[in-house]
Amino acid sequence: MTDAARATNLTSAAGLIVRQPRARAGGRLMPFDRWLGRQVQQRIADAPVRLELWDGRFADGAPQRAAGDLIVHDRRVLIGLAMNPELYFGEAYAAGRLEVRGFLPDVLAALSRRMAPRAAWRERLAAVLSPANSLTAARRNVHHHYDLGNDFYARWLDREMVYTCAYYADAEMSLEAAQRAKLDLVCRKLQLRAGETVVEAGCGWGALARYMGRQYGVRVKAFNLSREQLDWARTRARTEGLDGQVEFIEDDYRNVTGEYDAFVSVGMLEHVGRASFHDLAHVVRRTVRRSGGRGLLHFIGRDAPRRLNPWIRRRIFPGAYTPTLAEVTADVLAPAGMSVVDVENLRLHYARTLAHWSSRFAVAREPVREAYGEEFRRTWELYLAGSEAAFALGWLQLFQVVFSPRASRPPFLTRAILYGRDERPV
């Protein structure tokens, strides 16, 4: 049996990776390797994670008991982990040159707890210096992630293809039910009334747009840059008899025109980029100007300014930035003349959503490998597990922010009316 075959054999279907190291894949171990191994192990000291080198032995200083092990297959990986672990962990893992023994989200969580936050000023500077996403770059970034093919996403998302944090109104909810509960929560927070108009910036596969049209009787213009997503969304809208009511537009959010009763954007702000916040502020200001107007931003955020993990930026979300609540309120909403009405942090709902996605992704392991290759599959496995750990630990937040023009009456005076029932069919 080859090493590769043995590894496959030992890999469970639920993300529990118990591969054996490929013996001596990295060549003979030198004293330098063992010294470097000790340095890396010291960096993750206190985390119950052991570093195992390619001779099958643990690095010096590895703890007795561990939640999991990192298995390093060659010297280049070891050097990468010593120099820039945030980038090379992902690169090596995707290439199969670094493997994890143990439950991946738990091992990542244990490692994350030990990472010192980078200096705040460096983060602020980096955020300010990042170039704005031009219209072309925005289009390229969207294609990178969202045009991987509807078939790929259909393997592990819910039936409505909602690729954002779900809302588990109770702990036992299925992913399908929780995504539906999220769509309805957004509609209730906006207090949509039949006949009103809504603009959606970044609509994915159109689940929210269709839900708003179908369940709340509003007219929707939904913007997106991904043609594959839009084709799918339009087909579904036609099937559901919504084509006169819900319009899908292939364009950048910056080209939104017109005035609406409500503005909504779920999972797009992360892709806007810090330097384009003033563009978004202009869009919000000119679309939400009616008395009684209101809006909702749903986005992945941070407690303090910090760039996304460099590997995630390189492999998963080029051009993305997860802002703080302060950045969004000071640099998008205040310049747009909006008051914050309500903020809810749903980070643990996102951890659960990601756990659901990971389970489904693990089931789709073989077809994904066949269609996209093992490196791609491992990249996505790590991305989903790492994101789950980040939300579970509070390294990432999920904010829903409701806003309305300053002098305007907010959409609700007490929240009690939002929680009278779980869903509101028209």
Place this chain on the structure above:
Amino acid sequence: MTDAARATNLTSAAGLIVRQPRARAGGRLMPFDRWLGRQVQQRIADAPVRLELWDGRFADGAPQRAAGDLIVHDRRVLIGLAMNPELYFGEAYAAGRLEVRGFLPDVLAALSRRMAPRAAWRERLAAVLSPANSLTAARRNVHHHYDLGNDFYARWLDREMVYTCAYYADAEMSLEAAQRAKLDLVCRKLQLRAGETVVEAGCGWGALARYMGRQYGVRVKAFNLSREQLDWARTRARTEGLDGQVEFIEDDYRNVTGEYDAFVSVGMLEHVGRASFHDLAHVVRRTVRRSGGRGLLHFIGRDAPRRLNPWIRRRIFPGAYTPTLAEVTADVLAPAGMSVVDVENLRLHYARTLAHWSSRFAVAREPVREAYGEEFRRTWELYLAGSEAAFALGWLQLFQVVFSPRASRPPFLTRAILYGRDERPV
């Protein structure tokens, strides 16, 4: 009948001031006065408010129809309104040298709509340059406002002496019911459990501390600098048999020690001052460090950085600053290692609270005048009416922010559990 007697006679008890101008109190009108009157009238152009000079005639350019009139009794007032209306409006009103015909909150609202917001950079600069409130200054500022005498506040606050925004769970609630609903809402947001410990920074007359102890069975340490308030609070706690459980401490919030399950501060942050936010961050960090710890800040805020009206700072709240949500999250919560769990804006609840206070204050008109003098009474009348207008128009916001340590489980996963019932008796 003298002018003064006529004025009193014509003044309704509900804040509707219909005084006649004191004829020629300001001396003979000169061409300069009429020119200056036109300038001031032009500044408030578009607002349906007329300027009437001391000869009983409207200024040039006054609108035909108006929601109310400003009656200027002398040249000094007119110059003050031209030079620095934000300060001298209040000064002149309090002195009775400027009077208002019409419903005071409405006239103030009409005038406020016309005020151009000051340049943001000037506001930011001013905020940064304001000196920190030293322990001594903090004590002096508190005495200025809160030691006016319990009898004074008892005339127009609710029975429990809650001097912060109430929560009108339904529109018909009395002030007493709405204040009780607010206390309970705060407790529910903190998910207090019997036997837990709570520290309260700035406890006023102790209504929340006693409510938490009585209804939720927690042990409370409550800090305040006002001896008069504390005497009252201690007496009430003793009467209610809470003295072992609820402890009132005469000290600055910066001297809070120990660890607690929950931190709460209602209506104190406005008095902390921008330059002392890092002090507050330290207090929050060291008091809320337990896993499962959480806190709530309830404060008057702004959409964008802006100093309080200078007259309010001079006469009502020396040392006060109403921060933005961004300032509080970036400069208090993030440095304290806290994640924002939930934010609710209750500004229209504060407008209604202030309307209730104004009605009661109007009923207490004569005894307040007798005890404190007419200038004091007019100062407070204007302060209450102006604050109501500011909240109604969105110049001021009222934020309740729930937070918890980053990696800690937030106090609730869905808000639905907060709204099952209005109050939770133990």
